[in-house]
Amino acid sequence: NVTTEAVHGLDVVDLRNPNHREKLRTWNETFVWAHTLCVDDTRGLLFVNGTRNVAREATGMRVLDVRSDPTNPREVGSFRDFYVHDCYVRGNYLFVSAIYDGFEAVLEISDPAQIRELTRFFTGGRFTHNSWLTDDGRYVFTTDERAGRPLEGWDLSDMRNPRKVSEYIGQSGTIPHNVMIDGNRMVVSHYTEGVHLLDVSDPTRLRVMGFYDTYDGNASGFAGNWGAYIFPSSDLIVASDLQGGLFVIQYTGR
Secondary structure, three states, X not given: OEOOOOOOOEEEEEOOOHHHOEEEEEEOOOOOEOOEEEEEOOOOEEEEEEEEOOOOOEXXXXXXXXXXXXXXXXXXXXXXXXXXXXXXXXXXXXXXEEOOOOEEEEEEOOOHHHOEEEEEEEOOOOOOOEEEEOOOOOEEEEEOOOOOOOEEEEEOOOOOOOEEXXXXXXXXXOOOOEEEEEOOEEEXXXXXOOEEXXXXXXXXXXXXXXXEOOOOOOOOOOOOEEEEEEOOOOOEEEEEEOOOEEEEEEOOOO
């Protein structure tokens, strides 16, 4: 599924043959614009964040069933209590980043038609951009997309009262954009700092494993690498750079 921040809708693309991709349809029954997508592979649910209608009015986070018939999504729920910029799903919990309100919230989603908030907490920069959970579910890492604001690690042992236990930033004044965790490794898309790979085996003491700078301009501002994905259990990373395009890089520090 592919979305865009334009008056268009959600494109459904068949990737069964990667060399001959086929767009099957554009779905726009309850929104025509969205910012990010998050998939619950286990239940076949697609969470669509930052949606808007034709008049560009916010219509909340929408939840679509994409398992019953992947070519014809069916809306099964929505959440409009606050603007959800991005989210991460684990079981019956959805970790959502409320960028304009400045907090991370945990939603209970066992019934997508009746989503309820369990807790929320403010992140350091009050501009909560994205988050990712450690494999054991005890820690969550967040970013704030503000110059000079580090990514932060939070202990969720007491979910009602999360406790900050770590933080990381490359060069002073730069911007960590997104985080993604694979096992004990966390990949960071870090704008002008490129891609950083951190060891999070001890979430309270982050260790730099390596980095690759995709951007050779000034080390400040909203330029450079704004998206990075590490293929699970591999050393292959793909990174999207605003100025440089797509990078395919490999971690060689083993």
